[in-house]
Amino acid sequence: MAGTSPAMTNEKLIPNEPRITPELVAEHGLKPDEYQRVLDLIGREPTLTELGIFSAMWNEHCSYKSSKVHLRTLPTQGPWVIQGPGENAGVIDIGDGLACVFKMESHNHPSYIEPYQGAATGVGGILRDVFTMGARPIACLNALSFGAPSHPKTRHLVSGVVAGIGGYGNSFGVPTVGGSVRFHSRYDGNCLVNAMAVGLAEKDKIFYAAASGVGMPIVYLGSKTGRDGIHGASMASAEFGEDAEAKRPTVQVGDPFSEKLLLEACLDIMRKGCVIAIQDMGAAGLTCSAVEMGAKGDLGVTLDLDKVPCREERMSAYEMMLSESQERMLMVLKPEKEKEAEAIFRKWGLDFAVVGETTPGKRFIVRHGGDVMADLPIKELGDQAPEYKRPFVTAPKPEEIKAESVIPPMGIAEALEKLVATPDLCSKRWVWEQYDHIILGNTVQRPGGDAAVLRVENGPKGLALTTDVTPRYCEADSFEGGKQAVAECWRNLTAVGAKPLAVTDNLNFGNPERPEIMGQFVGCIRGIAEACRALDFPVVSGNVSLYNETNGRAILPTPSIGGVGLLDDFTKSASLAFKRGGEAILLVGETTGWLGQSVYLRELCGREEGAPPPVDLVEERENGDFVRALILDGVATAAHDLSDGGLLVALAEMAMASGIGAVLTEAPGDIPAHAHWFGEDQARYLITVPAAKADLVLGRARAAAVPVWRIGVTGGDALTLAGERPMLVKILRERFEGWLPVYMAGELP
Amino acid sequence: MNAAVLVFPGINRERDMARTLQLMSGRAPAMVWHADTMLPAGTDLVVIPGGFSYGDYLRCGAIAARSPVMDAVRDFAAKGGLVLGVCNGFQILCEAGLLPGVLMRNQNLRFICREVYLRVERSDTPFTRGYNAGQVIRVPVAHGEGNYIADSETIARLEGEGRVIFRYCSPDGMIDLNWNHNGAINAIAGIVNERGNVLGMMPHPENHVEAAIGPTDGRGLFAGLAEVLKKAA
Numbered sequence: 012m013a014g015t016s017p018a019m020t021n022e023k024l025i026p027n028e029p030r031i032t033p034e035l036v037a038e039h040g041l042k043p044d045e046y047q048r049v050l051d052l053i054g055r056e057p058t059l060t061e062l063g064i065f066s067a068m069w070n071e072h073c074s075y076k077s078s079k080v081h082l083r084t085l086p087t088q089g090p091w092v093i094q095g096p097g098e099n100a101g102v103i104d105i106g107d108g109l110a111c112v113f114k115m116e117s118h119n120h121p122s123y124i125e126p127y128q129g130a131a132t133g134v135g136g137i138l139r140d141v142f143t144m145g146a147r148p149i150a151c152l153n154a155l156s157f158g159a160p161s162h163p164k165t166r167h168l169v170s171g172v173v174a175g176i177g178g179y180g181n182s183f184g185v186p187t188v189g190g191s192v193r194f195h196s197r198y199d200g201n202c203l204v205n206a207m208a209v210g211l212a213e214k215d216k217i218f219y220a221a222a223s224g225v226g227m228p229i230v231y232l233g234s235k236t237g238r239d240g241i242h243g244a245s246m247a248s249a250e251f252g253e254d255a256e257a258k259r260p261t262v263q264v265g266d267p268f269s270e271k272l273l274l275e276a277c278l279d280i281m282r283k284g285c286v287i288a289i290q291d292m293g294a295a296g297l298t299c300s301a302v303e304m305g306a307k308g309d310l311g312v313t314l315d316l317d318k319v320p321c322r323e324e325r326m327s328a329y330e331m332m333l334s335e336s337q338e339r340m341l342m343v344l345k346p347e348k349e350k351e352a353e354a355i356f357r358k359w360g361l362d363f364a365v366v367g368e369t370t371p372g373k374r375f376i377v378r379h380g381g382d383v384m385a386d387l388p389i390k391e392l393g394d395q396a397p398e399y400k401r402p403f404v405t406a407p408k409p410e411e412i413k414a415e416s417v418i419p420p421m422g423i424a425e426a427l428e429k430l431v432a433t434p435d436l437c438s439k440r441w442v443w444e445q446y447d448h449i450i451l452g453n454t455v456q457r458p459g460g461d462a463a464v465l466r467v468e469n470g471p472k473g474l475a476l477t478t479d480v481t482p483r484y485c486e487a488d489s490f491e492g493g494k495q496a497v498a499e500c501w502r503n504l505t506a507v508g509a510k511p512l513a514v515t516d517n518l519n520f521g522n523p524e525r526p527e528i529m530g531q532f533v534g535c536i537r538g539i540a541e542a543c544r545a546l547d548f549p550v551v552s553g554n555v556s557l558y559n560e561t562n563g564r565a566i567l568p569t570p571s572i573g574g575v576g577l578l579d580d581f582t583k584s585a586s587l588a589f590k591r592g593g594e595a596i597l598l599v600g601e602t603t604g605w606l607g608q609s610v611y612l613r614e615l616c617g618r619e620e621g622a623p624p625p626v627d628l629v630e631e632r633e634n635g636d637f638v639r640a641l642i643l644d645g646v647a648t649a650a651h652d653l654s655d656g657g658l659l660v661a662l663a664e665m666a667m668a669s670g671i672g673a674v675l676t677e678a679p680g681d682i683p684a685h686a687h688w689f690g691e692d693q694a695r696y697l698i699t700v701p702a703a704k705a706d707l708v709l710g711r712a713r714a715a716a717v718p719v720w721r722i723g724v725t726g727g728d729a730l731t732l733a734g735e736r737p738m739l740v741k742i743l744r745e746r747f748e749g750w751l752p753v754y755m756a757g758e759l760p
Numbered sequence: 761m762n763a764a765v766l767v768f769p770g771i772n773r774e775r776d777m778a779r780t781l782q783l784m785s786g787r788a789p790a791m792v793w794h795a796d797t798m799l800p801a802g803t804d805l806v807v808i809p810g811g812f813s814y815g816d817y818l819r820c821g822a823i824a825a826r827s828p829v830m831d832a833v834r835d836f837a838a839k840g841g842l843v844l845g846v847c848n849g850f851q852i853l854c855e856a857g858l859l860p861g862v863l864m865r866n867q868n869l870r871f872i873c874r875e876v877y878l879r880v881e882r883s884d885t886p887f888t889r890g891y892n893a894g895q896v897i898r899v900p901v902a903h904g905e906g907n908y909i910a911d912s913e914t915i916a917r918l919e920g921e922g923r924v925i926f927r928y929c930s931p932d933g934m935i936d937l938n939w940n941h942n943g944a945i946n947a948i949a950g951i952v953n954e955r956g957n958v959l960g961m962m963p964h965p966e967n968h969v970e971a972a973i974g975p976t977d978g979r980g981l982f983a984g985l986a987e988v989l990k991k992a993a
Contacts, residue, residue, distance in 0.1 A: 268812060
């Protein structure tokens with residue numbers, strides 16, 4: 012295991028360093044074969060600092076070593092894509108010289124350990140990824156997964172995570188406008204916090220991370236470096252064992268006030284033409300940003316840690332390289348602009364320090380106190396880190412569950428009233444009222460709808476934003492589940508009238524060294540890729556979070572999809588609330604009564620079984636385009652896409668949002684009633700149109716070969732169905748709004 | 761209207777406020793940095809917008825209240841100039857001694873962003889002449905510390921002198937606990953000083969002025985101010 016030759020440089024060996032033992036290597040998350048790769052690469056034993064650097068750059072979170080080979084199969088291009096995956100965030104062209112910059116990222120492991128700060132710094136990190144590209148953030152969303160409500164930690168996690176997201180976003184000053192929250196026992200030991208940020212920039216004023224030019228100053232910007240978060244990235248690349256609590260020092264601590272100052276200062280220096288390249292310091296802090304900037308630009312980087320602003324005394328090189336202190340950026344500066352840039356940072360009260368320079372040789376060299384602490388090949392650390400093609404097995408597809416085989420445990424009305432109060436379907440108002448969702452004055456559609464809608468600057472354009480995924484579908488059939496996640500996002504955007512443009516994906520899975528987990532990952536990616544291709548909905552950014560397991564029990568496969576769509580005129584967007592009585596309710600799309608993997612089957616029959624509903628991408632496109640045209644023509648007065656809970660839940664959602672009921676025609680007799688009302692067939696929407704226009708719309712549908720049925724009329728104070736007692740909107744609303752606040756107040760088991 | 765909007769580090773609703781002032785008065789306001797010691801010549805309205813000035817460190821508004829620019833604001837107010845503080849701005853005015861009382865943490869200890877109903881108690885102030893007395897308006901709140909508290913003597917004086925200008929209420933104007941989201945004493949949402957030229961309020965009227973985005977009940981406040989200042993000019 013010992014190296015075979017002395018140190019590469021002719022500087023003196025570093026005294027007083029701990030011996031590199033197999034235990035120390037393992038603690039750093041490096042497997043024996045990976046360590047051997049280090050030895051082969053540098054021809055000697057690494058210093059402690061170098062070991063830390065490899066640990067950071069080659070861990071799963073930073074290197075994507077288990078996922079890269081599969082991520083390459085995703086479609087990432089399109090006529091409106093300016094920058095695909097590989098940069099801090101993705102960039103799409105939204106016309107009129109504007110670009111939308113966005114990405115979703117995970118902060119799962121830290122949030123489980125320290126929910127407030129874990130979630131807060133997740134938001135902070137993703138905001139930086141967006142503004143480091145020169146975009147002013149305009150919105151945040153998030154996708155949250157928590158354990159079963161009965162699990163002792165769940166309330167604590169929900170409370171902390173939501174407070175943390177709100178605490179950071181509200182203070183920073185960006186509206187948090189949407190997201191999703193789900194509960195399932197498979198997240199008992201591993202919650203998921205996926206944070207998405209969206210920003211706007213001028214499309215020819217985007218800043219990238221690749222350094223260019225030899226001898227350029229490398230500048231440290233922002234808050235001082237402390238001892239927080241060391242090994243945060245390595246912690247996120249491993250499962251939790253019994254000792255999860257002891258990992259608290261690995262959680263970073265955020266300060267949104269500093270980040271707001273950092274945002275303004277960065278946008279200022281960008282405007283003044285000071286920046287050649289810029290990258291935020293996130294996972295693995297100074298190490299990752301410096302290595303990536305050099306590696307991407309095919310340049311070397313030399314750092315002098317004596318110049319790094321610290322808020323703790325006597326920090327070691329190891330600590331400075333691995334600290335994940337927040338609110339810091341690294342940039343390559345135009346040398347002639349140094350004084351101007353520094354003055355801007357002083358005005359905003361932030362640190363500005365020249366800590367290194369770009370070099371011609373492709374080495375990453377770190378000096379501290381006169382010693383060379385690290386001297387490593389930069390490409391192999393960065394974009395040429397190890398890549399694995401891990402073995403995988405695909406789970407057999409479950410049997411389809413026939414509707415006739417499911418005995419309804421209760422009547423339709425009782426079933427609906429129960430379902431709207433289940434954890435996954437209930438109102439999440441308790442969550443989103445803790446987020447300032449109106450700051451900046453551009454929120455056209457607030458949380459609670461199919462997608463958030465924002466006005467772009469002073470209009471007329473609008474952006475639609477959503478996050479979605481159905482993990483139980485992915486667990487049952489990863490390919491169909493991956494397809495469905497993308498299709499549902501696409502539907503959410505369509506249902507508000509937007510043209511879906513692009514995707515950011517946050518892929519959350521268990522331990523990739525287990526072939527069945529790797530199989531889930533590969534299957535979901537295949538499904539996502541197929542749907543993105545078929546729907547012209549490319550992936551422009553994303554994040555992978557693996558090792559979401561505790562004591563061998565993995566989360567449900569959860570590939571969160573974040574979608575962005577465009578409206579040419581934000582005033583034409585549609586919302587799901589019924590608008591008035593007397594309007595025709597039309598159902599777009601085929602209903603076969605698919606109960607497999609449905610919320611109905613799980614919550615009311617206690618069965619998590621069956622194949623998930625299949626996704627026909629051609630139908631998705633045809634049905635969606637038909638609905639969108641009706642919205643933009645002003646014919647559809649309300650629109651909603653169908654998902655969890657099926658048709659009757661979707662109708663209830665439209666009624667509860669408005670206070671207006673509906674009189675529904677009887678279900679066609681060809682399938683059992685409960686399957687008709689609660690089945691989760693895909694590619695379906697509900698729209699309302701003025702009664703006088705219904706026939707016209709049905710005619711248009713026939714001509715377009717899109718299946719559309721008139722299923723009722725709006726009005727009254729209840730959902731009325733022949734043969735059932737009326738389902739009063741007031742009662743539905745009480746149940747819908749009541750579950751989560753009562754649960755969080757600790758009054759339910 | 762020659763408005764000056766104060767910008768402290770961490771204030772984050774200055775753009776919302778500037779946009780609304782421009783929309784309602786036809787003129788862009790001056791954005792005044794906290795380190796400035798003077799207000800622009802001819803300023804006739806000072807607005808302190810919402811946010812988390814100085815990160816809400818120490819206490820909300822405590823550090824901002826001691827900024828150089830606040831001396832100029834105090835002089836301006838002493839000479840009868842109109843001052844409007846919204847949310848963090850209200851907190852800053854209390855910390856600066858321009859208004860009595862203090863804003864404490866919401867009673868449920870959480871940040872709340874939602875639409876509330878306010879009863880406009882008086883229409884004979886420069887800030888509320890755009891409304892009728894007793895009118896109920898719908899405006900959003902977005903705060904974690906909006907729970908107005910003062911000692912009983914101060915409350916008695918505020919009430920006795922008719923200096924409570926806005927109160928949280930039900931959609932039909934009734935004051936009750938269910939419609940007081942933060943627990944403020946007497947459902948107090950906004951007050952004026954003795955002279956009536958300095959108003960602090962927790963809700964955000966500046967976010968409800970555009971029909972394309974949402975309700976427009978906030979317009980009355982700014983329309984009223986614009987009219988007062990036009991007459992005075």
